[in-house]
Amino acid sequence: MISSDTFTLHFRPMQLEDIEAVQAIDRASFSTPWPTRAYHYELNSNSKSILWVAEIDSPSGEKLIVGMTVIWLIIDEAHIATIAVHPDYRQLGIGAHLLAKSLESVIRRGAEQATLEVRASNHAAQSLYKRFGFEVVGRRPRYYKDNAEDAILMTVNNLDQDYLVWMESRLNERGSSWRYS
Ligand SMILES: CC(C)(COP(=O)(O)OP(=O)(O)OC[C@H]1O[C@@H](n2cnc3c(N)ncnc32)[C@H](O)[C@@H]1OP(=O)(O)O)[C@@H](O)C(=O)NCCC(=O)NCCS
Numbered sequence: 001m002i003s004s005d006t007f008t009l010h011f012r013p014m015q016l017e018d019i020e021a022v023q024a025i026d027r028a029s030f031s032t033p034w035p036t037r038a039y040h041y042e043l044n045s046n047s048k049s050i051l052w053v054a055e056i057d058s059p060s061g062e063k064l065i066v067g068m069t070v071i072w073l074i075i076d077e078a079h080i081a082t083i084a085v086h087p088d089y090r091q092l093g094i095g096a097h098l099l100a101k102s103l104e105s106v107i108r109r110g111a112e113q114a115t116l117e118v119r120a121s122n123h124a125a126q127s128l129y130k131r132f133g134f135e136v137v138g139r140r141p142r143y144y145k146d147n148a149e150d151a152i153l154m155t156v157n158n159l160d161q162d163y164l165v166w167m168e169s170r171l172n173e174r175g176s177s178w179r180y181s
Helices: 016-029 036-044 094-108 123-131 161-173
Strands: 008-013 049-057 063-074 077-085 113-119 135-144 149-156
Touching: 008 094, 016 036, 016 049, 016 063, 016 077, 036 049, 049 094, 063 094, 077 094, 094 123, 094 161, 113 123, 113 135, 123 149
Parallel strands: 077 113
Antiparallel strands: 008 049, 049 063, 063 077, 113 149, 135 149
């Protein structure tokens, strides 16, 4: 049990030493988690990749990685490659803050549009993306190899300073009590 009054939620760029904790979240969240070499490639060799972790800090100084995301930024288009929150820490607002932080970071670097694929059955994630203005723009039949599930394509356009202000208001609307840095 965690209390958002007791812990501070913090976001920082992912580092190589985070990979073990990140993979624990990945394995707990996806049927086809990324192999270790994929994280090494993204961190060491992919200049288009922006990687964040969400970490909670307890008053005693303990730190725990509870969320992660990888976004690729190609000129003005961002693609959310992965995002997940540890199952024990879901539905506390962390995913929303993590997505917001990631979008903010790519908008400040020139992104005007963000895209992603999500499993057709993944209503939690689709709901999260819709909250941030993503709309369904297509469907890729049998996209996921493990169960031949369709992918839903979602996009948000017109990312700019006004969008950042709107996104902030969406976050505050929920009344999250996280102390957030
Ligand atoms: C999707 C995910 C990242 C959301 O993280 P989270 O920290 O639980 O999300 P939040 O608590 O910030 O919720 C934000 C919004 O997401 C949606 N949401 C989250 N969990 C939901 C659920 N179980 N059912 C329906 N909507 C849900 C809601 O719109 C919610 O807003 P609300 O609380 O105002 O209704 C998390 O469920 C997860 O890691 N899932 C497994 C990995 C995954 O599917 N990633 C996406 C791949 S495309």
